[in-house]
Amino acid sequence: MARKFDEHEKERIHSQLLTQGKWLFETHGLRKTSVSDLTKAAGIAQGSFYLFYASKEELYFDILQQLEEQIRIDMVSKHFSSGILTRASFKQFLKDSLDLMETYPLIRQLYNEEIMETFVRKLPDKLLEQNFTGDANYLLPMIIQAQEQGYMAQKNPETIVSLLRSIILLSLQKRTIGDAHYENTMELLIDFIVDGLITEKEG
DSSP states (O other), rough: OOOOOOOOHHHHHHHHHHHHHHHHHHHOOOTTOOOOHHHHHHSOOOGHHHHHHHHSSHHHHHHHHHHHHHHHHHHHHHSTTSOOOOHHHHHHHHHHHHHHHTTTTHHHOOOOGHHHHHHHHTHHHOOOOOOOOOOOOOOOHHHHHHHHHHHHOOOOOHHHHHHHHHHHHHTTTTTHHOOOHHHHHHHHHHHHHHHHHHHOOOO
C-alpha cells in the first residue's frame, strides 16, 4: 500500500518525477523506461507512483507539455514580437516549428508510429483535449489580431489552429511520407497554407 505524503513531500516528489523522468525518457526512451526506473530515480516506492500519475505515458505527457509551453514562449518572442505578420515571417514560423520537432529527443521519439500509437492510446481524452487547448490559447490571440489588422484571411480562427496543428502532426508521419519526399512535400504544403491564409497589405 502506498504511503501518504504531506504537501511538501508531494511537491518534492512531483518535481523529482519530472526531472528524473525527463532524463530517463530522453536517455532510454519511453518504451524502455519502466515505472520501476522512474520510482527508483525519484526515491519512492513503485506503488507511490500512481498517487501522481496513472501511467508513465501521463508523466511523459506532463513533461512534454512543459517543454511545449517553453517552445511557445520562445516562438512568440522570435516571430510575433513586431505585431506584423507577412508571408515571409509566417512561413518561417511554420518551418521553424517543424524543425523544432526534430530538435528535442522527447518529441523526436514520437516519430516512431508504434510509440506514438501507444502513447496516444494510453492518454485520457481530457489530456488530449488539454493539449489542443494549450495550442489554442497560444495561437488564437495572434490569429485574431492578424485578422483584425488585415494580415490574415477571415476564416474561423479555431479551424486555423486545427490546420496548424495538423501540419505538426503530419510531420510525425515522416517515415510514411518517405525521407526522399518529406522535405519537398512539407515545403509545398507550407507554401499553400501561407498563400491561402496571409493577405499582406500594400506597403
